[in-house]
Amino acid sequence: MHELIEKGTPWTLKEVGTDPEVIKQNETLFSLSNGHIGTRGSLEETHLTPEFSHSKSTLMNGFFDTEPITYGEWAYGYATHHQTTIPIPDGKKMEMKYDGEVFDLTSSDAKDHNRTLDLKKGILTRSYSWKTENGHELEVSIERFVSYDYPEIMAQRFILTPKDDNNSLEVSFELDDLKSMGKERDKEDDPDPRKKEQASRRFESDDLEFYDADMLHIKTHASGLHAVVGNRVVTDNDVHQQISDKNRDSLSFYSKANQTIVIDRFVAYSELYKEESLTENIIDNLIRTLKNVTESGYEKVKAEHISTMESFWEHSDIQIDGEPALQLGLRFNLFHLHQAAGRDGKTNMSAKGLTGEGYEGHYFWDTEMYMFPFFLYTQPEIARSLLMYRYSILPQAKERARTMAIANGALFAWRTINGEEASPYYPAGTAQIHINADIAHAIYSYGEVTGDDAFMLNEGLEMLVETARFWLEWGHFDDNRGGAFVINDVTGPDEYTAIVNNNYYTNLMAKKNLAYAIEWIEKRRRQLPDEDFNVSQDELTEWKKAEEHMYLPYDEDKQLTMQDDSFFHKKVWDFEQTPKENYPLLLNYHPLTIYKHQVCKQADTVLAQFLFLDDFSKEQKKRDFDYYEKVTTHDSSLSRSVFGMMASQIGEEKKAYDYFMDTALMDISDLQSNTKDGVHAANMGGTWMSMVQGFAGLRVDKGTLHFSPQCPSEWERIVFKVRFQKRLIQVSMTPSSTDYQLVEGDQLTIIENGEKKTL
Amino acid sequence: MHELIEKGTPWTLKEVGTDPEVIKQNETLFSLSNGHIGTRGSLEETHLTPEFSHSKSTLMNGFFDTEPITYGEWAYGYATHHQTTIPIPDGKKMEMKYDGEVFDLTSSDAKDHNRTLDLKKGILTRSYSWKTENGHELEVSIERFVSYDYPEIMAQRFILTPKDDNNSLEVSFELDDLKSMGKERDKEDDPDPRKKEQASRRFESDDLEFYDADMLHIKTHASGLHAVVGNRVVTDNDVHQQISDKNRDSLSFYSKANQTIVIDRFVAYSELYKEESLTENIIDNLIRTLKNVTESGYEKVKAEHISTMESFWEHSDIQIDGEPALQLGLRFNLFHLHQAAGRDGKTNMSAKGLTGEGYEGHYFWDTEMYMFPFFLYTQPEIARSLLMYRYSILPQAKERARTMAIANGALFAWRTINGEEASPYYPAGTAQIHINADIAHAIYSYGEVTGDDAFMLNEGLEMLVETARFWLEWGHFDDNRGGAFVINDVTGPDEYTAIVNNNYYTNLMAKKNLAYAIEWIEKRRRQLPDEDFNVSQDELTEWKKAEEHMYLPYDEDKQLTMQDDSFFHKKVWDFEQTPKENYPLLLNYHPLTIYKHQVCKQADTVLAQFLFLDDFSKEQKKRDFDYYEKVTTHDSSLSRSVFGMMASQIGEEKKAYDYFMDTALMDISDLQSNTKDGVHAANMGGTWMSMVQGFAGLRVDKGTLHFSPQCPSEWERIVFKVRFQKRLIQVSMTPSSTDYQLVEGDQLTIIENGEKKTL
Incomplete structure (x- = not known):
């Protein structure tokens, strides 16, 4: 995936060609979401070409089902139920029949196939030129976005340009095959506890109820959650025949050479709710929303979306001059972070955002300690x-x-x-x-x-x-x-x-x-x-x-902070004798084998010190950093960013830079080899923290904003904005100097490396 | 159950009447076994009267099936499979039809119903007088034993005396309903981890194959174990009609007033084996065994059994004068201990012996630390x-x-x-x-x-x-x-x-x-x-x-042995605020809640010191005993005996006596309220240890036998024998003196309270 960055520009991820592995990987990277719904970056015809897909899920934040947890041996107070995010009907699906032939990427002749994720606009586009067996050509271009302005809405535009006259073109849309939803995911016999526990039960027919006007009411088996999904297909072109039943919209055209057919589709996902009796209200609201967006039209809704995205970047971007690949990786992370957050006070951010079912969609401490700072300051x-x-x-x-x-x-x-x-x-x-x-x-x-x-x-x-x-x-x-x-x-x-x-x-x-x-x-x-x-x-x-x-706990002899009472009494893990393939250790050693050694999965003491940087002397932080770094495997994706930030603050510039580069590009270069299961949202938050709290040394102490900037010499300039007590401050950092600019709000005194500055 | 002891004699447990609760409880207490097979003390017609039964299982030592263990979350190195003892075909079953009526204890008119377990002989007898609805009487007497001389054999004798002429009497025997075997056990929605994990799969038809001559070959689904069960019914009386098919023997008689009908039944259980190809050999052997016993006849086989039992008691009994109830309890424990041990070098002793399916029939450290000493010395x-x-x-x-x-x-x-x-x-x-x-x-x-x-x-x-x-x-x-x-x-x-x-x-x-x-x-x-x-x-x-x-670990300040590095840093459990019904704690508190307190389920440090009594000063042992006793709940049945033995050795006579009385009568008085799931074999071993290693203070130090006798003043005299280095020594202990007698073997020097004695 690395090439993707280097060849790209700092705002777009581009995929060229039809390598199934690349397309599969990008299912995660090209995910679109608005914190309420998220849909993976799979192809529109994935149902015909499973080899191009790892999982094509569409997920709704907080929508899960439960199952009793089975234990080998029960004990009092154990968690009683799995909560497992389950995919909701996937509204990306499209089937195209031209000149008597059904398009799929495996067997059809598609030229110049490419996809682009435009981070700035939040839009995924795809285009290719398809030649049928009879030699008739169709140019295809597809756009997709998930709206921030209408949290319920996923929008698609299909732009189809036939190159010949009088061929029949049939385009069909339906909600995904509901019974098997989520089951088509790659089956792996893999007990990795970090992956999602596959919910054994998905929707059954009882859980699905179709209403008029393409409205589908879904409910979970056990957790008592409901949602409604609606579907609208619109075109201004001449339709030869249109067949609509509840789950399927099918439009037939006759081709005219070089006359473009445009079809827009809006799929609306209601809020999730708990009382079945609310269904009618929810449906009414959703119909209203669909009416709004169809009446506004695709172009207008898209324009609003782009404008919202631009405003987001205006306040949240981190600009890094002279490093286009890193710049892209950084923006990619901020893009996904922004996508992941629930905004309704009832949902949160799962460890994989809405890009995958890993960790069952659960919310962890990751939110508060790794992702929250980005939102807090932007x-x-x-x-x-x-x-x-x-x-x-x-x-x-x-x-x-x-x-x-x-x-x-x-x-x-x-x-x-x-x-x-x-x-x-x-x-x-x-x-x-x-x-x-x-x-x-x-x-x-x-x-x-x-x-x-x-x-x-x-x-x-x-x-x-x-x-x-x-x-x-x-x-x-x-x-x-x-x-x-x-x-x-x-x-x-x-x-x-x-x-x-x-x-x-x-x-x-x-x-x-x-x-x-x-x-x-x-x-x-x-x-x-x-x-x-x-x-x-x-x-x-x-x-x-x-x-x-x-x-x-502190060891006076060693002058080291103790991770816990007994940490130094454990034997140091034999890293030299541990083959590379035995990492992560948790998949290759019994918990007791791990626990009885000095070996850390991730930052622990170093994180504590980083959070309260001013409570510790630089020497102490350095001693602890040096000690704990030696016994840490970084088997957790939460680790490197913290070590990097601390490195930056104790003058270990090289290490700070190296750790940062690993974290910044973790998902885009699949460093943990499991990006296909979803992005590492906490690490993405760690990237922002690394920049702002690591290299710029931003922190608040006794109500005052502090900076201790350490811009790596590899970089020309870093520019970012933070909000603090109703101000908006822009920070421009070069290896030699840092400039602070008050963009909005009243005068403010900040402290840079112990010295007051008034903005 | 306490009454049962007090009213009994020091060799027999007697049950009178038809209270279902009493009969259920005695299913465990009246279990018979020889270390190879064990059968619970259920009624012959339990299949008709489930309310009299908790579980009527017959078990074979080492016969188990496996199932994958399901974990809420997997980790490397976890145990992969449950091993669960599964009941084998139950050969106790009998059905009796007299005067057109089928006998069962619920609806039939049974007078003077009583059962007796003769510990000395190892025989369970039952008798009652049954009057049918037509007013015709039948006197019934049933005997049962499991042979030590023929490890495969369970024997039954039915003695039936009609009081009237010319009524039809039909007696049928079959192996238990094979498909539901073990499933009729009381269903409880009880997650208590100490109970057996009910094997979800029993035998299915594929696992059962009938051969000629009432030979049933059984095999487990997954663990690859095989066994053969054979069945012989013999009578010398006039049989009006006999119908035998593979799983059922049915004999019809016409009654003659006061003329007794005697029917003998031998059920043979082969060794367990792993290679299916051995089946024919195993069957041949089992047929030979059945032939042997039927030719010898019930009386002779029983006489051999009684003689073997007497020889066991001759060497293994602990006689306690002037305490008939305790004497009985003690013998009951030794009886069951003796029954529990596998003798073939391929099997061991499960935590419940062969009296129940608790703890899945597993072997624990209980064997070596609690049950082994009894066998070692006898x-x-x-x-x-x-x-x-x-x-x-x-x-x-x-x-x-x-x-x-x-x-x-x-x-x-x-x-x-x-x-x-x-x-x-x-x-x-x-x-x-x-x-x-x-x-x-x-x-x-x-x-x-x-x-x-x-x-x-x-x-x-x-x-x-x-x-x-x-x-x-x-x-x-x-x-x-x-x-x-x-x-x-x-x-x-x-x-x-x-x-x-x-x-x-x-x-x-x-x-x-x-x-x-x-x-x-x-x-x-x-x-x-x-x-x-x-x-x-x-x-x-x-x-x-x-x-x-x-x-x-030792705390110099407190002068106390530390159970572990951090034990004294934990908060002492608030025993005063813990209601009685919250014990055992493991069923009412999360493991972490328990682990973060100073609270012990059982003897730990005290056990270590008891095992090496001479390594510690009496003062040290007393300090530790006093400390740990205060924080120990004895929620494990392995605890009290150890505290009792230590109490005896540090001069806490009253405590030694009280602990002993609790352990000696644990199962017979159902102290842990779960005797119905099987006896507590380790505690039974603890009883023997309490007597011999506790009160008599027997131990070996540097190859020499030591005693430090402390006979409680409540008792007149205790007499027991031990084997040591090819000698047999009889010890007679009274509160005032102890006498050692060399029964067999060469002269030996022992040490009593530090002083040498030559026997």
Whole structure:
């Protein structure tokens, strides 16, 4: 795929030819989405040519079905149900019969086949010239986009130019074969836990109900979710015959040489809803939406879409001069990040966005720690929606805490869609209680960056309080450690070390979580002295005590931060004797074999230090970086970006650059060999963080914006914008200097490398 | 069930009446077995009266089927298949039709219904008087036993005395309904992991093949095991009509008042075998066996059985004067222990013996640590067979070590039948690597007690070497602990504390395992200097270094032995706030909730100290006992006996007595409320250990037999025999004195409380 970048321009990904492997790979890369619906970049006639497809799914954020989890051996409190995203009817499908022949890429004679994803416009185009067996030619051009302006709408335009007269041309559209939906995915006998658990049940006929006007009502078997899909086909050309039944629209034309036929198609996907009785309303709304867009017409809807995309890039682009390949890779990442986020406060961002079914479509800590910063600093309203999703599942988090014998507070699920824990392996699931503090950290950052006190003093504070409460009960003051507050039997971010005591990252984040709750409770008491928030002075005192006495493991002899109490007592993994094909270790070694060694899947202590850069001396950070880098495999896609950012901040320029190049091009060059299952959305977020928080060193400390820029000497110039407390600031960074420009808002003082600058 | 003891005599368990609950409970207690086959104590007509039965299974030691284990989330090296004991055709079934009426206990008029299990003879009898609706009476008496002399044979005698003339009496026998076998078990929606995983597949018609002469060949679906079952019915009485087809024998008589009809039945169960081609041979052998027993006749076979049982009691009984209820309970335990042991070197003892399908019929460390001592000191040939079973699965143990990335050595499966790991939950499965040392400990003890050098220098040594090798690779010399040998990420016996570093029990046992291997390698080198055993001097040196530097965690401040590195850093479980119904904790709290507290399911450190009583000062043992007793729930049936034995040895007489009474009567009084699933064989072994190793303080130290008797003042006298180095010694213990008598063998010096005594 690498060629694709080098030959491309900084705004487009181009595919030329008909190599099935390339087209398959691009099914993921060419995915289009708007955070509500996402559709993979498969060919319109994939149903005829399965060899060109890995999975042609269309997905709806938050649409999943459940199945009971089967355990080899059950234990109390285990997650009870799989939640598995299931594809919805795929509205991309088209079948074309010209001159008596059905087109498919395998057996038809297609010349100049190419596809282009225009990142700037958010449009995927395809064109080719088809010669039938009788030697008659048809020029074909197809466009596709998923609208941000109408979240329900996917639009397609088909431009067909016959080169001869009087051949019959029949074009048919239908929703995908509903019963097998998702089942045509490449079957692999692969137990890789990172891939999706294939939902064994898809839709059955009972779950599908056709209404008039091409309206299909779908419902899940077990999770109680509903949605409606509608379909409209429009053409201004002379139609010889049109046959429409509920699932199929078929148009016949007679060709006139060089007279172009244009057909537009709008497929509308309603919001998902839970009460069947709402169906009629939902259908009415969807009909209205379809009427709007057909009346506006394809051109106008497309123009709106392009304008919205341009406005997105205006505020969110990172411009990198003199590096077209990297520039493209970077934009590709931002494009997909932007596509992945749920915007309705009821959905979030899954680990693969809406580009694939990997990880079952679950939401993880990835959102808050890797993807959230991008939105926070460029589109804070989306950041708020993402936090509102967490607020919407707070009741389930409280319930989960009760299951874990915690009487007060909340424990957010490690992986979930509907808020209930769906991780069937608790040592790398429920044990990762740091997710509570990760969410608290995102909330606090949101408050600092946006100044949105309305949220912070209510929903935000409620979450800070419930997560803080959790820590007090999970941990305890350990008399054997002079009363330090310890947190036992947890798993930190590094999943190659599980069920340990006092994971440094977890403890530090819990300390911050407590501090955040204390700060905002006190702020609320000042601002709303008469309104009780149900936190007693005694409770606050306990929080302060725990915060102050939080145990943070440190090895005085080695002068190193300890990942957990026992990390240095483990044997260092024998990297030299480990053949390359044995990575990732998790697929080739028993968990105990991994856990009993010093070996990290990903950044853990280094991440903790990166998040609070100013709390540690440069020497300390460097020592820890050097130590942990040696024992980290980066088997997680979340790892390299963090090491890269830290490298940048401790003066390891070469390493910073190398790590960055790996992360920036991870999916576009399929570094993890599993891009076909979907993009690595968290790593894409990591790319933005690497640029802005790594190389530019952006961070907020005590309400003030800091920068410590380190532009790699390989690059001419980097330009990006960030929003901060109602300002818009443009940063231009070269290896020798950095310029800050206030684009919108009031005067602001920032700190660059310890020195104040007023913009 | 308690009444049953108090009203009984010290040799018999008697059941009177027709209370379904009592009869159900006794299905377990009245089980009969010979280590090869076992049959639960259900009624002959249970197929007509399911309300009297929990499970009427007949089981064959080692006969199981496999199914793939389904995991919520897979990981490398996980156990791949369930191994589940499956019931074999049940040969107890009988149907009786008298005077036109079919007898069943629910609807028939049965007077004086009673059953007696004679422990001394190993025979279960049943009798009642049945009056039909027409008022005609039939006296019924049924006997049943499972032969030790003919391991294949289960025998029944039916003695039927009509009280009137000329009524038709039809008696039918068949093998149980084969397709539903085992499925009639009480259905409970109970995820308790301690219960058996119900094998979802039983026999299907393909797995059943009838041969001539009532010979049924059965095979498992997946595990590739075969067996043959044969059936013979014999009577000397006038038979009016006899109908025999392959699965059914039916005899008709006309009654003559007070003239007794006697029918004998022998059901023969072949050994299990793996090659289908052996079937004809196996059938021939089984026909021969059936011919032998039918020619000998029921009376003779029964007399042989009784004689064998008497000889067993002669050597294995523990007599306790003045306590008839306890005496009965004790004998009941020894009876079942004796019944449970596989004697063929290919099978072992399952956690429930052959009395139920609990724990899927798996073999655990229970054998070596709780049941083995009884056999070692009373029937060492059975002890040897049990060790030979481990030797037979050594290849699988080596393979398992490879899976765990251990290049040399063996790791025995935590739970298994065929030698492959079958534990689907590795934190309380594979992580309990102490099983390696447990087996080594049993081997070493066997060598000390029997002097069987032929075994020790070959099979025994090979196992000592392979287990020793394992420790060297799993653990390592920790520079951060001054080069001490540490063993990380294991679970000790206490399953309420999992995946810890340096579990005291594990480390001490590993140290001993190394010492055992070193001692016997050196012994072999002396005895067979020319025969290499494939252990280099370098390897031996490493073992010695690890043995010498084994890290044994100890808290100098508290003067307490640490169960593991982090045990004292955990919060003590809030026992006061834990309602009674929340025990056992494992059914009511998430594993993490349990693991992050100081709370023990069972003896762990205390067991380590009990096994090496002379390595610790009495004060140390008392401090540790006091500490760990407070945090132990005894949710495992393996716990109380160990605490009791230690109590006895540290002068806690009252506690020793109380713990003992709980363990001795555990099944007979259903203390754990799950006796219906089968007896707790390990606890039964614990009873023998409590008497002999607890109260009498028997142990071997440096080849010498030690005693430190502490007969509870509640008892008049305890008498038992032990075998030691080809001697038979009788010990008579009263609260004031102990007498040792050499019954067989050469003069021997023993040590009683530090003082030598020559017998």
